[in-house]
Amino acid sequence: MIDGRKARGEKKRRAIVEATLRVIERDGVAGVTHRSVAREAGVPTTASTYYFATLDDLLIATLLWVAEEVCDDMLQIVASGGTPREIARSLARAVNENRARTLAEYELYLLAGRRPELKAAAHRWLDLAVETARPADPVAFRAFLAAVDGLLIQGLTADVAPNEDDLEPIVSFLICGRDDSTPATREQ
Amino acid sequence: MIDGRKARGEKKRRAIVEATLRVIERDGVAGVTHRSVAREAGVPTTASTYYFATLDDLLIATLLWVAEEVCDDMLQIVASGGTPREIARSLARAVNENRARTLAEYELYLLAGRRPELKAAAHRWLDLAVETARPADPVAFRAFLAAVDGLLIQGLTADVAPNEDDLEPIVSFLICGRDDSTPATREQ
DNA sequence: AAACTTATGGAACAATCGTTCAAGTAGTTC
DNA sequence: GAACTACTTGAACGATTGTTCCATAAGTTT
Incomplete structure (x- = not known):
């Protein structure tokens, strides 16, 4: 039993x-x-x-668990359409409502920089994203994934965190190519 | 006197x-x-x-000093042409030869996430970059700057850190738009 | 040279830390 | 119910910590 x-x-x-x-x-x-x-x-x-x-074991276990959760969240965003607006909304939530959580995630993320055995877990969401999205242009997709990390970390350290509308044009550019936002105003 | x-x-x-x-x-x-x-x-x-x-004062002073150095380094890269290849080379150096330093910079960077008074210093290189580059497409430039942070942090936690040639196509895409690398192989 | 400001550094304080130990409880197997 | 295993927990250990104190040295001003 x-x-x-x-x-x-x-x-x-x-x-x-x-x-x-x-x-x-x-x-x-x-x-x-x-x-x-x-x-x-x-x-x-x-x-x-x-x-x-040891204390280290505790931190490692926490990172491994958080890494799993990050993967789950990521898959859910992809499943919910993965449109620029959806993604911008998720990012905005991460640096506002979920600010503390996101900050914690990045502190743990950096931990993997000093422990080789944690690198696989820390990068799992990247591999999963590539697997799931099966991007036509892998280079553009890598750029997008890098920008996600950058937008979050810059959002966390910004004087005032960006909101959904701030992020949408950038996400849109990364996904759809050339900037086609703000269609109301004409190029002067 | x-x-x-x-x-x-x-x-x-x-x-x-x-x-x-x-x-x-x-x-x-x-x-x-x-x-x-x-x-x-x-x-x-x-x-x-x-x-x-206090110990905190020491860490704060260290962050402020490092932030200045980051700005100097960034300006020097811009001054040295700022071509995708130059930028890719600098990023590759940051996650290889200068790995420990870059890791330290990001640990300090995250510190600003918990101390509002440090945010200005941590973001100074971003403002400076915008000032210096005077980008035609601000949205694309923000995306590029975010990707720089992401490429570095992902490079630090990668199983094997990317080199100049790995990074060049991504940087190129971010700066020049559509992926025009690997011209030797044709779309199948 | 006296009065001052600034820098130096050994000693010590209470607080907190990671970790160990040993004695004990409760659930499982036979 | 006996033997075994897994969990529980208070007490305690030595080590390290941030910080303070104080006596002293060195440089500057008057």
Whole structure:
């Protein structure tokens, strides 16, 4: 029979990872300690050390989980049409309503820069995007994917975060080629 | 007369900031402590606390300094022609020879996401780029600038970092429009 | 040379950290 | 129910941390 203890253990492990993400959203990766995470999860400190032998293991597990979620989100955007407007809306949400979450994602993203074993997970969404979109022009698509990262990171550090309307023309340009936005005003 | 003490003080202050950047390159922002920085700079710990009342001040000073350097580098690339090939070469250098430095820059970059007072410095290179390039198509230029950030961050976390030849077609597409690379093979 | 400002650096503080340990509970297998 | 395994948790360890303090040195001004 299935060991009910292990099942509950997995649940707790997952709860600790989710608490870690909340801590990163609030205080950044720098704020992650066994104690702060355990407090956030409402478990004793030793619960964190039991499931994650080292602090690094905890951060790694969090990155792996977040990377999966990013992939899911990405696929959902593609599934919902993938029009420039849809994409611009998602990006705008990422740097406004979901700002803290996106910031956390990028802090974890950079972690992969220093741990080779995390690179595959961090880049999974890129591979998945290529697989799913099957772009006619791979070069243009790579440029688009790069711009997505850039728009997000620049949006996070902007004085005022861009909204859907700010982003739409740029996304549109990247997908449809030449800038055909603002059709109301004529070239002067 | 000029106070020679203050002059030497400024020099030491600068040396500590430079040491901080080296620590970040080696161990990440997480590795920055008054002690580690002082050790790197070859000064007593209290020298770091004397010039920077708090650790945060030290990181802020480091970001401000790095941001200036990024602007200088960017202007130099523009000045050296700003052709797709030149730009691709600079990007390739950033994720290969200068990998550690670029990683450090992005860790500091993200810091601005949590400190509003740093946003202006972090975005200065963007404003400067627009000022300098005076692009005919601002939307396309914004897309290009976003892609630069994305290419770098993706290059830093890639399994094997892209080289000049990998990046050139993408940069070319972003600047010249439609993909006109690989002219040797015909569309099948 | 006296009065001042600035820089220097060793010692020490309380706080927090990662991690270990050991004793205990509860669920599973036989 | 005995043996085994998985989880739980408080207490504690040594190490490191940011920061303060203070006595001193060195440079500047008057």
